[in-house]
Amino acid sequence: MYRGRFAPTPSGPLHFGSLVAALGSFLRARNQQGEWHLRIEDIDETRCRQEYTDSILRDLETLGLFWDGVPLIQSQRHEIYREVLDNLNRQGYTYGCNCTRNLIKLNGGRHPASCRLENLPWEKGAGIRYKSSSSVTGFTDLIRGFLSRTDFPAENDFLLKRRDCYFTYNLVSVIDDHETGITEIVRGADLIPDTFGQLELARTLGYPEITYASLPLALSESGSKYSKQNHAPGLDLLSPVRLLLKAAVFLGQEYPSEISAASDDLTVSEFLKYAVRHFDITKVPVLSRKVPV
Numbered sequence: 001m002y003r004g005r006f007a008p009t010p011s012g013p014l015h016f017g018s019l020v021a022a023l024g025s026f027l028r029a030r031n032q033q034g035e036w037h038l039r040i041e042d043i044d045e046t047r048c049r050q051e052y053t054d055s056i057l058r059d060l061e062t063l064g065l066f067w068d069g070v071p072l073i074q075s076q077r078h079e080i081y082r083e084v085l086d087n088l089n090r091q092g093y094t095y096g097c098n099c100t101r102n103l104i105k106l107n108g109g110r111h112p113a114s115c116r117l118e119n120l121p122w123e124k125g126a127g128i129r130y131k132s133s134s135s136v137t138g139f140t141d142l143i144r145g146f147l148s149r150t151d152f153p154a155e156n157d158f159l160l161k162r163r164d165c166y167f168t169y170n171l172v173s174v175i176d177d178h179e180t181g182i183t184e185i186v187r188g189a190d191l192i193p194d195t196f197g198q199l200e201l202a203r204t205l206g207y208p209e210i211t212y213a214s215l216p217l218a219l220s221e222s223g224s225k226y227s228k229q230n231h232a233p234g235l236d237l238l239s240p241v242r243l244l245l246k247a248a249v250f251l252g253q254e255y256p257s258e259i260s261a262a263s264d265d266l267t268v269s270e271f272l273k274y275a276v277r278h279f280d281i282t283k284v285p286v287l288s289r290k291v292p293v
Helices: 016-031 050-062 078-090 101-106 114-118 169-179 189-204 240-250 257-261 268-278
Strands: 003-006 035-040 094-097 127-130 138-141 145-148 159-161 184-188 211-215
Touching: 003 016, 003 184, 016 035, 016 184, 016 211, 016 240, 016 268, 035 050, 078 094, 078 127, 078 159, 078 169, 094 114, 138 189, 138 211, 159 169, 169 189, 184 189, 189 211, 240 268
Parallel strands: 003 035, 184 211
Antiparallel strands: 094 127, 127 159, 138 145
């Protein structure tokens, strides 16, 4: 069975960029008669707040984007992440890293790999990095076709656990996608560089490979992506059908004029039923573009 997911970080309210990711993954899952799951990525408790988790859940419900099962909450899964990381440590797939942010910045923003050469052990106050073999040289994206690792520079020996003892996105997302049986990940194209390392880590852990589909990013008038870091405004839910229609059109979906004209008269359920039935992933554009909000 098809199993998709949406995995927001509750460090702020949902914005248009996150709506595009949520709607794209929802329409794809429901169009495939599959399940759509929700994961709250609150593993970094320095940035995340319960109030944002609550608002995300409310907004998704208002938009009619109802998930299957119970939301997975990452902050409740530390023991599972620790067990997997301990196994990777025992099998020699990791090494300790005591590099500071300033040192990495001086190295052009990339880890200098000196820790790996020294094969530093993990100790309190140090991070833990994955020993990458760069074995995943490319993968086929459902929207973008074959993507080569050389075209998307990313840190090979990525962190699995930070110096402040928080587990990292690249570790926990791989574990959670496997444990919840996700078969396809529909998410923003900004995460393409991370995908190569995540595929490699999944292979190391013996997990079956997942299919990926990378959505275009919604950009602000300044050309930056809508994100919490860029202070994107929260969603205005006064007209939820209009908002859903705007996000669906951004995703390249085409609707007859009577659907657009009747957006104020349609219920959320009626619009989503039509949108699911007619969703065509081959029409999703590759290029990101500006969207006034």
